[in-house]
Amino acid sequence: MDTLFFEQWIxxxxxxxxxxxxDIWDCPEICYKEYHSAKLQKEFLSVAGFRVRDSVAGIETAFVAEWGNGGPVIGLLGEFDALPQLSQQCDVTEKSPIEPLGNGHGCGHHLLGTGAMEAACMIRDYLEKNAIPGTIRYYGCPAEEGGGGKVFMLRSGCWNDVDVCLSWHPGPESYIWNSNLANARVKFNFHGISAHAGVAPHLGRSALDAVELMNVGANYLREHIIDAARIHYAVTNTGGQAPNVVQAEAEVVYAVRAPKITEVSEIIERVIHVAEGAALMTGTTMEYQIVSAYANYISNDTLSEIMEKHAKEFLPISYTSEELAYARKFLKSDDRDKKETPICSELQSVRGRIPFSTDVGDVSWCVPTCAMQVCCFSRDTQLHNWIAVAQGKATVAYKGMHAAAEILAASAAEIFEDPDILHRVRTEFENALGKDSYQSLLPEKR
Known part of the structure; x- marks a missing residue:
């Protein structure tokens, strides 16, 4: 394969x-509200000759852009949503919000979506230049952060005719994904009766007491779940600021992670029982809503080998002395080795389960999928943190994005040039699923 084509194209x-x-970094938009980011990408791809299908699954910010005809059909997964309360000045090494409590791209999705779109355009030109048949699709996927947007897109059938999906994610190092944790997020609302806490506390029924008792129960539950599972919670409504009023309303949001979505489902059922017990103890009522859910990622060795081969062609990335000095400013460690090599873009060998969750996992249950992380930040940078936001417009971040685009494009090009690969991919995919079938805990309507 002519790797020089991809390098010159970039x-x-x-x-x-x-x-x-x-532009997307400058306008950080959260869960299902990515209007500017989606519009920007749709307009660019339309001008670039892609056929754009808008409002997929009835979601205004979900879209599919495709070029070419016939098979194979390869999909590239893009995201562009930000995170709440992570606003941050770029290039600043101390926490310094642009807007207090504003949004920020703490997971690098401004790079993720743009890099996947860049790869789609690169493949378009490669197929056209070499007269290779096939269809390349870019999937504009909203609400990865807490919304499970790809689940609703899957239900619309927009991946039904796709042979392979490829994706990537920015991070502080580079590696091919193997497996990760399934995840679900549940919102619990408790309803009580307000009363004067001093004059007539016996008439009150505290929703906040119910939340606190639920959290105590959940903490005891931790001892009796599998080691690989995680339970997190955040109290999102304490019922008011007046301590002399019995709180009539309160809310807590729980997130549960486990290696398999079936295990998540079982743990959530037990958490719901804890919530019911807390309501019973306090004389309150409770209702719950599953607001997001992600299946575990199903890896595909054949696709992983292809992506790994091409990752080695474009990694490690070469950095200038100025870029190394820039990355060094964001290091929180005094480790001499890390100071000498503040960026770690070499392809790493990852063993064991990766402890994050994503709705790319849902796609991987329905379409053979391969994804990787590519270095875009200084080493040890934590995602979902202002430090990642601060580095989001640096040349180091852009170099990682371009490398990811090259890897995705070269991997797709190999499959287009040798469609017989798809037989091995499909066989392995079906063997990995076995008798299991895809399920999502999300309700039919969001």
Missing amino acids: DAHRVQFEEIAA
């Missing part, structure tokens, strides 16, 4: 994609 087009990523 050199000729890097500026326009860096500008798109910067």
Whole structure:
């Protein structure tokens, strides 16, 4: 394969994609509200000759853009949603919000979506230049952070005719995904009776007491779940600021992670029982809603081998002395080795389960999928943190995005050039699923 094509293509087009990523960083939008980001990408791809299908699954910010005809059909997964309360000035090494409590791209999705879109455009030109048949699709996927947008897109059938999906994610190092944790998030609302806490406390029924008792019960539950599972919670409504009023309303949101979605489902059922017990003890009522859910990721060795081969062609990334000095500023460690090599873009060998969750896992249950992380930040940078936001418009971040685009494009190109690969991919996919079938805990309507 002519890797020089991809390198020269990036050199000729890097500026326009860096500008798109910067534009999305400048306008961080959260869960299902990514109006500017989606519009920006749709307009760009339409001008680039892609056929754009809007409002997939009835979601205004979900879309599919495709080029080409016939098979194979390869999909590239893009995201562009930000995180709440992570606003941060770029290039600043101390916490410094642009807007107090504003949004920020703490997971690098401005790079993720733009890099996948860049790869789609690169493949378009590669197929056209070499007269290779096939269809390349870019999936604009909203609400990965807490909304499970891909689940609703899956239910619409927009992946039904896809042979393979490829994706990537920015991070502080580079590796091929193997497996991760399934996840679900549940919102619990308790309803009580307000009363004067001093004059007539016996008439009150405290929703906040119910939340606190639920959290105590859940903490005891931790001892009796599998070691690989995790239970997190955040109290999102304490019922008011007046201590002399019995709180009539309170809310807590729980997140449960486990290696398999079936295990998540079982633990959530037990957490619901704890909530019911807390309501019974306090004389309150309780209702709950599953607001997001992610299946565990099903890896595919054949696709992983292809992506790993091409990752080694474009990694590690070369950095200037200025870029190394920039990354060094964000290190929180005094470790001499880390100071000398503040960026770790070499392809790593990952063993064991990766402890994060994503709705890419849901896609992987329905379509053979391969994904990887590519270094875009200084080493040890924590995602979902202002430090990642601060580095989001640096040349180090853009170099990682371009490398990811090259890897995705080269991996897709190999499959387009040798469609017989798909037989091995499909066989392995079916063997991995076995008798299991895809399920999502999310309700039919969001």
